[in-house]
Amino acid sequence: MHVSPASRRRLVATVPAALLVLAAAPSLAQPVPPAAAGPGAVAGTPSPVPAPGAGAIDWLRRMHEAARTTEYVGTFVVSTGAGALSSARIWHACEGAVCVERVETLSGPQRSTFRRNELVRTFLPDQRLVKTEQRENLDVFPNLLGATESSIAEFYDARPLGRGRVAGIDTDVVQIVAKDAMRFGYRAWCERRSGLVLKLQTLDARGAVVEQSAFSELQFEEPVPVVALTEMMDNTQGWKAERSKLEPVKPEAEGWALSQPVPGFKPVSSYMRPIGEPKFFFGPRKRILQWTFSDGLATVSLFIEPYGDQVRQEAAQALGATYTLSRRLPDPAGDWWLTAMGEVPPRTLEAFARALVRNR
Structure with a gap:
C-alpha cells in the first residue's frame, strides 16, 4: 500500500x-x-x-x-x-x-x-x-x-x-x-x-x-x-470527515525506555495515535505509540503496538533516504511489534531497536 x-x-x-x-x-x-x-x-x-x-x-x-x-x-x-x-x-x-x-x-x-x-x-x-x-x-x-x-x-x-x-x-x-x-x-x-x-x-x-x-x-x-x-x-462540504486525535504521552509511563541513547538523537515528541476502525461499532480504536527522536537534521520515529493475532513478517525496507525496520519484541505479558523509520542509515535504526526495552 x-x-x-x-x-x-x-x-x-x-x-x-x-x-x-x-x-x-x-x-x-x-x-x-x-x-x-x-x-x-x-x-x-x-x-x-x-x-x-x-x-x-x-x-x-x-x-x-x-x-x-x-x-x-x-x-x-x-x-x-x-x-x-x-x-x-x-x-x-x-x-x-x-x-x-x-x-x-x-x-x-x-x-x-x-x-x-x-x-x-x-x-x-x-x-x-x-x-x-x-x-x-x-x-x-x-x-x-x-x-x-x-x-x-x-x-x-x-x-x-x-x-x-x-x-x-x-x-x-x-x-x-x-x-x-x-x-x-x-x-x-x-x-x-x-x-x-x-x-x-x-x-x-x-x-x-x-x-x-x-x-x-x-x-x-x-x-x-x-x-x-x-x-x-x-471547504469540506460533501466529504466524509475523519479526524485523528493525538494523545501526548510519556513513553516511560507506557512502559518503554531506551537502555542507552543513540548518539546525537534526542526525544522530541511522543503520542498515542488511533489507527484503523474499532473492533466493535462502539468499541475503542486500536492505538499505536509514536516516539520521535531527532539530531536536528535527521528524524527517527519508533511505532510500537501490541503484536496481536495477525501474521507479521520482520523486514527492512528502503525508499531513497528513508529506511524502515520491522521487528517483533518478545514479552512474557504479550509480544509487541516495532516499526522504526527514519532518513538515517540502517545501522541507526538497528541501534534504536537494540536499545528499546520494556520497563514493566
Whole structure:
C-alpha cells in the first residue's frame, strides 16, 4: 500500500501496515524557494552569507530562518538513487504568524494536503474522504528539532563548495558533512541573497547521492494569498470527515525506555495515535505509540503496538533516504511489534531497536 511517512522527505512510500496512520499527513521536507520571480531573480530578505570557516550551525540556521516566511508556487520533484521519481505542486503563503501550504500530488495516488500552522487536512478524492490531524513540527529542511549549537557541531561540519544555479537562480553550494556513520550528509544549493534552499541531496558515507529533491519550476510574482488557501482547506462540504486525535504521552509511563541513547538523537515528541476502525461499532480504536527522536537534521520515529493475532513478517525496507525496520519484541505479558523509520542509515535504526526495552 502507498502511504506518506511523517518523518519528513518522502512524497510516497511503501511501508508496513502499522504506518497507515500517516496517510492523513503526507509530508514534504522540501527546500524552500525564493520569493521573487524570473531567471536569476533575487529572493526574500537579505541574510549575510556565513563567513569563511563558519560551522554547520551557521549555515543551517540561515536556511531555517529563510524557510519560515517565504511565499511561492512551484513544482517539487524527489528522485532516489534507485530511480524512483515523485512530484507535487506546492503553494505556500504566509501572513503574520499564519502559514498555509497546499500540496497536490502529481504522481501516485491523487490527493491534496493542506497545512495551516499545526493543522493538517488531506483530501482523498477516490474515497471522497478528508482526514484531519494536529501536528507540532513543520517538515522543512532543516527543522533543527532539539538541536543545539554544540550538538550540531559534534555530529556535522560544513564545507562551502562554491556557486551554482537552480531553476535559473544563483546559489551558494554547501555540503553538510556527517562526522560518523549514524547519519547521512547533505549537499544544499542555497539562494545567495536569503539562504533559501532550492535543491537538496542526501549523501551516504561514500558521498553517493541516495536521494535528491529540488524545485523544477518556481513562480513568485503572485503567490496565492493565505485567505484563498484557507478557504480551500476549510471547504469540506460533501466529504466524509475523519479526524485523528493525538494523545501526548510519556513513553516511560507506557512502559518503554531506551537502555542507552543513540548518539546525537534526542526525544522530541511522543503520542498515542488511533489507527484503523474499532473492533466493535462502539468499541475503542486500536492505538499505536509514536516516539520521535531527532539530531536536528535527521528524524527517527519508533511505532510500537501490541503484536496481536495477525501474521507479521520482520523486514527492512528502503525508499531513497528513508529506511524502515520491522521487528517483533518478545514479552512474557504479550509480544509487541516495532516499526522504526527514519532518513538515517540502517545501522541507526538497528541501534534504536537494540536499545528499546520494556520497563514493566
